[in-house]
Amino acid sequence: MTEPAANASIMQADEAVRRVVLVLAKAPVAGRAKTRLTPPATPRGAARIAAAALLDTLEAAAAVPGAAVLVALEGDLADAERGDEIAGVLAAHTVVRQRGDALGERIEAVHADAADLFPGAATVQIGMDTPQLDAALLDQALRTVEAGAPAGIGIAHDGGWWALTLRDPRRAAIISAIPTSRDDTGPRTLAALRDALGAEAVVELPTLSDVDTADDAAAVAALVPDGRFAHAVAELLGEVGADRRTIATVSGGGRP
Numbered sequence: 001m002t003e004p005a006a007n008a009s010i011m012q013a014d015e016a017v018r019r020v021v022l023v024l025a026k027a028p029v030a031g032r033a034k035t036r037l038t039p040p041a042t043p044r045g046a047a048r049i050a051a052a053a054l055l056d057t058l059e060a061a062a063a064v065p066g067a068a069v070l071v072a073l074e075g076d077l078a079d080a081e082r083g084d085e086i087a088g089v090l091a092a093h094t095v096v097r098q099r100g101d102a103l104g105e106r107i108e109a110v111h112a113d114a115a116d117l118f119p120g121a122a123t124v125q126i127g128m129d130t131p132q133l134d135a136a137l138l139d140q141a142l143r144t145v146e147a148g149a150p151a152g153i154g155i156a157h158d159g160g161w162w163a164l165t166l167r168d169p170r171r172a173a174i175i176s177a178i179p180t181s182r183d184d185t186g187p188r189t190l191a192a193l194r195d196a197l198g199a200e201a202v203v204e205l206p207t208l209s210d211v212d213t214a215d216d217a218a219a220v221a222a223l224v225p226d227g228r229f230a231h232a233v234a235e236l237l238g239e240v241g242a243d244r245r246t247i248a249t250v251s252g253g254g255r256p
Contacts, residue, residue, distance in 0.1 A: 017068045017118045019142050020169075021061040022110055022125040024098065025054055027075030028082070036212050037236075044081065045236045049217060051082040052232035056131040056224070058089050063135035067142070068118060069093040072110040104176040107164075111172035122146055124165040125172075129210035131229040132220050133162075137206070141165045144203040151193050154205035159183035161190075162208050171197070 026033055028050035030043040037046035061069045071093055077083040094117060099109040107125065114123050124141045126133065144152040145167040154163035159182065166172060174196045175189050182188075193202045211217050221230035 017066075018121050019064070019067040019146070020114050020118050020121045020123045021064055021067050021069050021138055022114055022123050022169075023057060023061055023069065023071045024106065024110065024125065024127050025057075025071055025073050026050070026128070027073065027077050027080040028054060028086075029075055029079045030081065032075065033080075034211070037214055037217060040214050041236050047081040049211075049229065049232045049236055050128065051080065051086065052228035053131040053211060054086060054128040055082065055089065056227045056229050057126065057128050057133070058086075058093070060134050060138060061126070062092070064138045064142070065135070067138075068121070070110065070114050070117065071095045072098045072106065072113070074098040074106075102176075103180040104178055108172045108176040111166065111169035114169045121169075122165065122167050123169040124152075124163055126163050127210075129212070130156075130162045130208050130220070131211070131227060132223040133208065138163075141205050144205070149203045150197045150201045152203035152205050153186070153190050153193060155186040155190065155207050157207060157209045158212065159186050160210065161186040162210050163205055164189075165203075165205070 028047040030047040033050035034046040035043070037049060041049065058069070058071070061067070071090060073090075073095055074097075077087050080086065096110065096113050098106045100106040111123060111125070114121065122142055122145045124138055126138070141152055141154070141163055142165060145165050150167050151171065152163075152165040153161050156162045160180070164172070164175075175192050178185065178188050178192055190202060190204070209216060209220055211220050217233050221233040224230055
């Protein structure tokens with residue numbers, strides 16, 4: 001397998017680029033990716049779902065008109081589910097390694113990378129938890145700052161946030177110290193941006209559901225039934241059903 005570069009050597013930065021989609025991604029390694037899906041998923045099944053979500057996300061990012069894609073990667077694709085396929089897709093984009101300990105530090109770092117690699121470009125940052133998004137939604141997010149707003153944020157239904165768009169990506173430093181993975185992370189991030197940039201300066205993007213639990217996965221898969229993610233969720237549910245039937249047979253509780 002060809003591992004993505006640990007720096008930005010995959011693609012030469014183009015001074016003509018004026019919009020960038022940033023994707024924070026984790027290699028979908030069993031036992032390390034989407035662990036809140038286990039149970040009912042097996043660790044490998046959860047990683048397969050994470051891989052499908054990442055591939056759908058990268059496809060949407062690549063389809064945004066006029067945008068470069070910058071991926072900040074954590075982990076080793078050599079150990080990942082669908083690692084060869086993901087590496088092949090990443091070969092068309094600029095890939096950097098995530099830097100920093102806390103998530104806020106890593107977010108600030110990749111925005112600094114974007115500012116260095118694509119001077120003057122507006123950015124929209126997403127993760128790999130919202131495979132239902134599409135190029136039109138990302139384009140809309142970028143247009144909010146291209147039209148003059150300094151920033152935009154998309155709050156997630158669970159209280160986090162799924163997208164951050166900035167006219168100047170270095171302003172991600174505003175939110176680097178905000179605790180993440182809390183049910184008030186999104187509102188606190190919005191408040192910090194408004195305190196720093198002005199109450200009317202931050203646009204609220206549509207609210208989306210991200211994927212943390214099996215219920216989340218089923219709900220999001222229903223929104224995009226033809227995507228890789230939905231197919232992976234359907235396969236997982238089939239596996240879980242088979243596992244349960246096998247357990248019942250072994251214990252004498254039923255037939256497969």
